[in-house]
Amino acid sequence: MAIQKNKVLLGVTGGIAAYKTPDLVRKLIAKNTEVRAVLTASAEHFVSPLALQAVSGNPVSNDLLDPAAEAAMGHIELAKWADTILIAPATANFIAKLAHGMADDLLSTLCLASSAEVFISPAMNQQMWKAEATQANLAILAKRGATIIPPDSGEQACGDVGQGRMPEPQDLADIITQPKPLQYLAGKKIVITAGPTREAIDPVRYISNHSSGKMGYALANAAIAMGAEVTLVSGPVNIAAPNHAKVVKVESALQMHDAVMENIDSADIFIGCAAVADYRPLEAVNQKIKKNNQELTLTFTKNPDILADVAKQQRSVFTVGFAAETQDVSRYAKDKLQRKQLDMIAANDVSNSDIGFNSEQNALTVFWKEGEKSLEVADKRQLAFNLMQLVSERYKNKHATQ
Numbered sequence: 001m002a003i004q005k006n007k008v009l010l011g012v013t014g015g016i017a018a019y020k021t022p023d024l025v026r027k028l029i030a031k032n033t034e035v036r037a038v039l040t041a042s043a044e045h046f047v048s049p050l051a052l053q054a055v056s057g058n059p060v061s062n063d064l065l066d067p068a069a070e071a072a073m074g075h076i077e078l079a080k081w082a083d084t085i086l087i088a089p090a091t092a093n094f095i096a097k098l099a100h101g102m103a104d105d106l107l108s109t110l111c112l113a114s115s116a117e118v119f120i121s122p123a124m125n126q127q128m129w130k131a132e133a134t135q136a137n138l139a140i141l142a143k144r145g146a147t148i149i150p151p152d153s154g155e156q157a158c159g160d161v162g163q164g165r166m167p168e169p170q171d172l173a174d175i176i177t178q179p180k181p182l183q184y185l186a187g188k189k190i191v192i193t194a195g196p197t198r199e200a201i202d203p204v205r206y207i208s209n210h211s212s213g214k215m216g217y218a219l220a221n222a223a224i225a226m227g228a229e230v231t232l233v234s235g236p237v238n239i240a241a242p243n244h245a246k247v248v249k250v251e252s253a254l255q256m257h258d259a260v261m262e263n264i265d266s267a268d269i270f271i272g273c274a275a276v277a278d279y280r281p282l283e284a285v286n287q288k289i290k291k292n293n294q295e296l297t298l299t300f301t302k303n304p305d306i307l308a309d310v311a312k313q314q315r316s317v318f319t320v321g322f323a324a325e326t327q328d329v330s331r332y333a334k335d336k337l338q339r340k341q342l343d344m345i346a347a348n349d350v351s352n353s354d355i356g357f358n359s360e361q362n363a364l365t366v367f368w369k370e371g372e373k374s375l376e377v378a379d380k381r382q383l384a385f386n387l388m389q390l391v392s393e394r395y396k397n398k399h400a401t402q
């Protein structure tokens, strides 16, 4: 029996990343998908309809009032044909139009006339991405059920550096064709820590680490997609807050500890993904330290262990730790699992710079008392889904056997 193909309507709007869409179509087709592309007028400045027609094998639509196109497959028919709509790249202007229900061209009309699942891949200048208006419009769309695929950070076509780049075509194809996350965690309350902490030395200096927050934020997004109510306690990072999460921003380990303890009482699950500084300077002096001496000696004192405190004080909370190690990864991880009395631990080999700290990808080996599972190298967003699925299975198992 032939396997039913996903029917993806790819909406291309007028951003520089549109030049990547023929490749995106090819990647989608490789994932057993039939693609029909629809371009806005400005998208045609960046990618030709003919190129998209050639790679998709389907006619490309761009005009609401084209009698020939309407005779072939009318716009309402096209809206009903799609089971998924992916807008990539989605400009700030198009996002604003969608948020306010406008239907003044073919693509916006199709979005309004369709009941398909909608994915939006915003791509724009980093300042436009950060703009309050853009974020408010995205929040409206997310509330209506659209999935917002956060843009990547990096150098932009305009020369700026920051968040706003469309993810790579392969990543987009993976995200929109992954099996719909089941609501494994419906109604569960999850507290997640993410990112680094900063420990002040004086008013202008601190010690910290290379955590970008990507892994923890991906976990928060995956948990939300699986139906959980998420509180994300985050150290200083440069990533957009997940839609629908309560985000508590902190700087130091002590602040992170307080924020977690304030939010943990009603939680079902705690995940410690943050790279919390183990030590802080004993005294953070009030004035900038002067370079009067050849040597400078700082005395450090131990920070509270947030994960261990949650596991000790909140026995009903299912606790998941991470272990970032550069050697003897499994041994140290298993030791932390036992010593901190955790339910699970995800061992992260951070000696490999392609995974772990501040990378796009990661790989984990997860241990619990009776077993272990390797989660192979994958984009952090994908890996987060795999880990959250495992967490939900072990959580259910623990409660079934209690």
Ligand code: PMT
Pocket: 193, 195, 210, 211, 212, 213, 214, 215, 216, 253, 272, 273, 274, 275, 276, 277, 278, 303, 304, 305, 306, 307, 308, 320, 321, 322, 323, 324, 325, 336, 348, 350, 356, 357, 358, 359
């Ligand atoms: O943020 P990214 O750039 O995406 O990178 C992700 C990551 C590498 C930071 C992440 O995958 C990871 O491994 N996080 C744990 C980092 C860490 O601090 O590991 P650790 O082995 O030092 O700590 C063990 C566990 O105790 C961790 O769950 C940590 O959050 C927790 N801990 C540690 C110290 C402390 N004072 N309080 C804690 O809660």
